[in-house]
Amino acid sequence: MSTNVDDHDHDHARTFVPDEEDSLGQYAIVEMAVRELLIEKGVFSADEFRQGLEVFDKAGPHLGARAVARAWTDPAYKESLLSDGSAAVKEFGVDMNLTELYVVENTPRVHNVIVCTLCSCYPKPLLGAPPDWYKSRNYRSRMVREPRAVLAEFGTTLPDGVEVRVHDSTATMRYMVLPMRPEGTADLTREQLEALVNRDAMIGVTVVPAP
Amino acid sequence: MADGEEKTPRGYHDLGGLPAGPVDRSEHVLEPWEKRVDVLCGILVDRKRRLMTIDERRDAIEGLGEDAYNSMKYYELWMAAALKLVLDKGILTRDEIDGRVDEIRARLGLEAGP
Numbered sequence: 615m616s617t618n619v620d621d622h623d624h625d626h627a628r629t630f631v632p633d634e635e636d637s638l639g640q641y642a643i644v645e646m647a648v649r650e651l652l653i654e655k656g657v658f659s660a661d662e663f664r665q666g667l668e669v670f671d672k673a674g675p676h677l678g679a680r681a682v683a684r685a686w687t688d689p690a691y692k693e694s695l696l697s698d699g700s701a702a703v704k705e706f707g708v709d710m711n712l713t714e715l716y717v718v719e720n721t722p723r724v725h726n727v728i729v730c731t732l733c734s735c736y737p738k739p740l741l742g743a744p745p746d747w748y749k750s751r752n753y754r755s756r757m758v759r760e761p762r763a764v765l766a767e768f769g770t771t772l773p774d775g776v777e778v779r780v781h782d783s784t785a786t787m788r789y790m791v792l793p794m795r796p797e798g799t800a801d802l803t804r805e806q807l808e809a810l811v812n813r814d815a816m817i818g819v820t821v822v823p824a825p
Numbered sequence: 826m827a828d829g830e831e832k833t834p835r836g837y838h839d840l841g842g843l844p845a846g847p848v849d850r851s852e853h854v855l856e857p858w859e860k861r862v863d864v865l866c867g868i869l870v871d872r873k874r875r876l877m878t879i880d881e882r883r884d885a886i887e888g889l890g891e892d893a894y895n896s897m898k899y900y901e902l903w904m905a906a907a908l909k910l911v912l913d914k915g916i917l918t919r920d921e922i923d924g925r926v927d928e929i930r931a932r933l934g935l936e937a938g939p
Binding site: 733 | 840841842844847848849850853855858860861863864865867870874876878880883901905907911921929933935
């Protein structure tokens, strides 16, 4: 890239972080082209795109943790979360858009875990972008055949009597696990409970550890 | 049903139950371009636009071919599929895309694309 002062105006035309251009592949450029053309055609506005980035950046496991801690401390909320997940998480500003959220509850007898064998479907508005391993060939292949072996790789060993239920997501059906509330948390506030809940426990590959 | 007795051939995307190795648990922070692809693809399927469905995008990804499926980055697959759909649906033309890609490459001081 030239550093000639005549390029000053040109530099201001950039819409992304300086120095990123060196790492941009062809599809990163195609994204810019499609976005610019669709904005010019009025399909969406630059502002709507910016809002989309903001929503993306704001989504994360902390939103799911909020729903979990609320369900642990409010039986009526837990019931609504289990019966109509998409509606229940709206309370925290989470919009599942055109997908349905199904929340599955762990109990002393049943442990749930989620996967998407066909692609990478995940409750992204609630938990943020999925970890790479969730999208990986090895996780997708094996979780439905040998879930206990995969759980063991995540350090999770369940008692023999516990039934493991694996939920295979689809384009329109997204799952989240409601983990069990750990022992020794009776005196914790809802905020303290939220802090205990992590992403992997809501995918179901781990359990929430006691504090 | 035992392997080999399946009535419909298994697609290369259909991984459930296949033998595979240990899960690599490395974490990856998304790059800015990956986020932009995610957000653009989200807008294309949202309830306001409905220019395509999530199923159509998955089908388009699976239609890119096994080599592409196994070698391209995750968000490259997404963008390639979204591009195919905006062209197939007549939302944008090949000429418009090619022209704008060249213009953006020039604007960024990048070499001409493939």
